[in-house]
Amino acid sequence: MRPLLALLLLLLLLAASAAAAPASAPVPTIKLNQLGYLPQANKLALVPAGAGSTFEVLANDGGRVVLRGELGPAASWAPAGDTVRVADFSAVHLPGSYRIRVPGQPLSDVFAIQPAAYREAGKAALKAFYFNRSGTALAARHAGAYARPAGHPDDRVLVHASAASATRPAGTVIAAAKGWYDAGDYNKYIASSAISTYTLLAAYEHFPAWFGGLDLNIPESGDAVPDILDEAMWNLEWMLAMQDPEDGGVYHKLTNLRFDAMVQPHEAMREPRYVVAKSTSAALGFAATMATASRVLAAYDQRWPGLSARMLLAAERAWAWAQAHPNVLFKNPADVLTGEYGDARVDDELAWAAAELYITTGKDSYYQAMAPETVSATVPAWDDVRGLAWMSLAHHRTRLSPIADQALIASRIDGLAARLASEWRSSGYRVGMKGAEFVWGSNAVMLNGAMMLVQAYRLNGRRDYLDAAQSGLDYVFGRNALGLSFVTGFGARMPRHPHHRPSLGDKVMAPVPGFVVGGPQPFQQDKAECPPYPSSLPALSYLDHACSYASNEVAINWNAPLVYVLGALSALTPDPGSHAMTAKNHTREELLRQEAVLQFDSFGNEAALAIGLKLVELARADGKAVAIEIRRNGMLLFAHGMRGTTPDHTDWIRRKSNLANRTGHSSWFVHAEVKANGGDIDAMPTFDVREYAAHGGAFPVVVRGTGQVGTITVSGLPGAEDHALVVRALQDYLGVAGEL
Numbered sequence: 001m002r003p004l005l006a007l008l009l010l011l012l013l014l015a016a017s018a019a020a021a022p023a024s025a026p027v028p029t030i031k032l033n034q035l036g037y038l039p040q041a042n043k044l045a046l047v048p049a050g051a052g053s054t055f056e057v058l059a060n061d062g063g064r065v066v067l068r069g070e071l072g073p074a075a076s077w078a079p080a081g082d083t084v085r086v087a088d089f090s091a092v093h094l095p096g097s098y099r100i101r102v103p104g105q106p107l108s109d110v111f112a113i114q115p116a117a118y119r120e121a122g123k124a125a126l127k128a129f130y131f132n133r134s135g136t137a138l139a140a141r142h143a144g145a146y147a148r149p150a151g152h153p154d155d156r157v158l159v160h161a162s163a164a165s166a167t168r169p170a171g172t173v174i175a176a177a178k179g180w181y182d183a184g185d186y187n188k189y190i191a192s193s194a195i196s197t198y199t200l201l202a203a204y205e206h207f208p209a210w211f212g213g214l215d216l217n218i219p220e221s222g223d224a225v226p227d228i229l230d231e232a233m234w235n236l237e238w239m240l241a242m243q244d245p246e247d248g249g250v251y252h253k254l255t256n257l258r259f260d261a262m263v264q265p266h267e268a269m270r271e272p273r274y275v276v277a278k279s280t281s282a283a284l285g286f287a288a289t290m291a292t293a294s295r296v297l298a299a300y301d302q303r304w305p306g307l308s309a310r311m312l313l314a315a316e317r318a319w320a321w322a323q324a325h326p327n328v329l330f331k332n333p334a335d336v337l338t339g340e341y342g343d344a345r346v347d348d349e350l351a352w353a354a355a356e357l358y359i360t361t362g363k364d365s366y367y368q369a370m371a372p373e374t375v376s377a378t379v380p381a382w383d384d385v386r387g388l389a390w391m392s393l394a395h396h397r398t399r400l401s402p403i404a405d406q407a408l409i410a411s412r413i414d415g416l417a418a419r420l421a422s423e424w425r426s427s428g429y430r431v432g433m434k435g436a437e438f439v440w441g442s443n444a445v446m447l448n449g450a451m452m453l454v455q456a457y458r459l460n461g462r463r464d465y466l467d468a469a470q471s472g473l474d475y476v477f478g479r480n481a482l483g484l485s486f487v488t489g490f491g492a493r494m495p496r497h498p499h500h501r502p503s504l505g506d507k508v509m510a511p512v513p514g515f516v517v518g519g520p521q522p523f524q525q526d527k528a529e530c531p532p533y534p535s536s537l538p539a540l541s542y543l544d545h546a547c548s549y550a551s552n553e554v555a556i557n558w559n560a561p562l563v564y565v566l567g568a569l570s571a572l573t574p575d576p577g578s579h580a581m582t583a584k585n586h587t588r589e590e591l592l593r594q595e596a597v598l599q600f601d602s603f604g605n606e607a608a609l610a611i612g613l614k615l616v617e618l619a620r621a622d623g624k625a626v627a628i629e630i631r632r633n634g635m636l637l638f639a640h641g642m643r644g645t646t647p648d649h650t651d652w653i654r655r656k657s658n659l660a661n662r663t664g665h666s667s668w669f670v671h672a673e674v675k676a677n678g679g680d681i682d683a684m685p686t687f688d689v690r691e692y693a694a695h696g697g698a699f700p701v702v703v704r705g706t707g708q709v710g711t712i713t714v715s716g717l718p719g720a721e722d723h724a725l726v727v728r729a730l731q732d733y734l735g736v737a738g739e740l
């Protein structure tokens with residue numbers, strides 16, 4: 001056959017199979033994370049019960065057995081009606097590709113263990129936001145095969161009767177351009193935008209080095225701003241336009257009267273678009289997001305002059321509107337049939353907005369308005385955002401004013417994580433979700449749960465919280481009842497027919513990559529429009545069919561926690577070969593020995609410069625970003641913040657070096673001491689955590705015969721790694737060989 005003809009036939013065949021009912025890929029018997037694992041992560045796979053009691057991990061090249069293990073006890077998981085045993089192969093660290101073998105079962109899929117396991121997926125999950133941009137053409141150089149003309153410019157939007165005001169009567173034309181399409185539809189809603197945009201901003205705020213290093217190949221790539229923030233800006237600009245300049249109120253959504261047909265954005269532009277009614281939930285979600293953005297973007301005032309201040313003003317005006325209109329709940333007007341995002345309770349939005357405004361402004365009145373003792377912590381969702389308040393307070397805890405109840409913040413985060421981790425430990429599938437939590441967007445329930453577990457791990461370093469978060473990601477990438485990676489474009493088996501208008505309307509076979517689909521849930525709200533579901537069990541009630549908006553749609557507020565968790569696990573899971581691994585296990589005596597050996601005969605400006613530059617060089621070689629300060633008798637001799645570091649690191653340096661100055665020891669030594677004595681490093685009785693941080697990274701500069709004259713301090717990595725970096729630089733400078 002002529003090659004061209006063969007290609008044509010192949011394309012026809014592929015097209016036919018895409019249009020037909022979805023072919024159900026066989027469910028693998030051994031279920032694992034199809035994206036792979038980080039070398040030092042907890043690594044679990046699921047094996048059907050009754051399949052024997054041992055497993056082996058085989059190297060994929062040649063089948064050498066690298067691990068033999070016992071399967072865990074058979075355990076059931078009601079949401080899937082299944083009983084399984086767990087293969088725990090965490091002990092395999094070496095990067096490579098592997099399979100799992102269980103006697104009598106087909107071999108598992110090939111999976112990888114590698115340090116960058118989540119980098120490409122993290123980039124794609126972020127790039128998905130770019131692919132959902134409204135009001136702009138996607139050029140081939142950025143979008144490849146998914147290039148498309150612009151849709152929905154929204155430069156002429158009508159004020160709907162429900163949103164009419166004296167200065168903007170019904171029919172007034174306003175502009176509210178840019179923003180992301182919400183999901184598989186082409187509308188834009190403040191509720192989902194708020195939690196999504198916040199989650200991206202928080203991802204950067206918490207892990208600036210990891211996220212700051214991602215090049216997304218979007219139009220703004222290469223400017224002075226990390227791509228993740230440029231992408232967030234696309235939606236923030238739209239959100240700003242959703243505020244009525246007259247009274248500070250915020251429109252609930254910008255939509256057609258009814259959903260567009262299942263066509264490409266530029267083909268769907270005949271319907272008029274409206275801003276629809278203001279609501280309290282929109283004003284508060286807007287206030288929280290703008291307060292966060294004002295804080296995170298403050299460092300980029302040169303790029304966007306005055307923007308940070310303008311956002312804070314917008315946030316405070318929206319807050320004031322909500323104070324004056326505390327209970328305007330949104331309902332779709334009779335002629336509007338698009339997504340409602342109606343929310344019966346706004347106390348959680350109020351707590352969240354108050355918390356963000358408190359953190360950004362430092363005004364105690366906002367803390368009081370939050371009434372924190374009345375606010376519980378739950379897994380975030382578009383209609384329940386109180387968990388975000390705790391997440392932000394926990395991240396900023398050391399810089400809060402004295403009014404903040406530090407113990408309450410820690411206990412809310414830990415209490416939620418403890419509940420999720422206990423469910424994780426006892427569930428057959430080793431996930432933190434019960435049957436009742438399988439609602440529309442169940443995958444995002446899993447991912448937001450993982451995001452909250454990450455907060456607890458960051459707070460108290462309990463490894464089981466990190467492991468439970470990892471399990472949430474494993475579930476989404478294939479360790480689930482369907483054996484399916486729920487993210488388009490990633491995994492051995494993945495959704496091919498998401499409810500996503502751009503994916504359906506384009507000429508490309510594969511859906512736009514990087515989107516997590518909603519996932520299984522038993523209510524099947526779309527069943528009148530779909531072929532029968534294969535099961536009504538919560539974790540099996542799923543259709544890989546474009547009809548299925550209730551189980552197979554994509555949405556910005558589901559992708560945002562995917563982005564967060566991919567980055568968080570990459571940044572937090574200890575790095576193998578890194579110096580951290582050795583530093584972590586040092587005894588008290590060994591840490592004291594470092595201090596005794598790494599002393600100077602003299603310490604001047606040149607020494608500080610050489611050591612500072614050495615630190616930069618070592619960090620660079622490891623692909624890490626750190627901030628560094630070296631002082632002698634209080635005077636600054638060297639300071640540098642590598643690309644990806646933030647003012648937060650400067651504050652860590654201040655507090656870690658305070659501790660080294662006060663105690664005469666490395667801050668990592670103090671950390672180890674406090675832990676060994678059963679203390680809480682974030683609530684030390686003798687040290688105010690606002691002034692002192694017992695985390696590794698500050699090392700005393702001791703001149704023999706004189707005593708301590710200064711400090712060398714690094715921030716940006718987990719404490720053990722910051723400390724180990726300083727030790728390595730000092731060894732190098734002082735010529736001290738061997739393991740220290």
Ligand code: G3I
Pocket residue numbers: 182183184185338339340341381439440441523525549553554555
């Ligand atoms: O929480 C209750 C649960 O307690 C109850 O047992 C269960 C069964 O009634 O329902 C649960 O509530 C569901 C809720 O989602 C949970 O978040 C509602 O039934 C369900 O209708 C609701 O679905 C929302 C859906 O819109 C329909 O309004 C989704 O949350 C929401 O993510 C989705 O958002 C849509 C937009 O409207 C339009 N754009 C696409 C987007 C994604 O599908």
Ligand code: 9MR
Pocket residue numbers: 183184185259338339529547549553
């Ligand atoms: O495409 C719409 C999707 O974004 C929404 O989540 C979903 C529920 O509100 O509705 C979808 O639109 C469908 C509509 O509700 C019913 N008729 C068919 C539409 C496209 O499948």
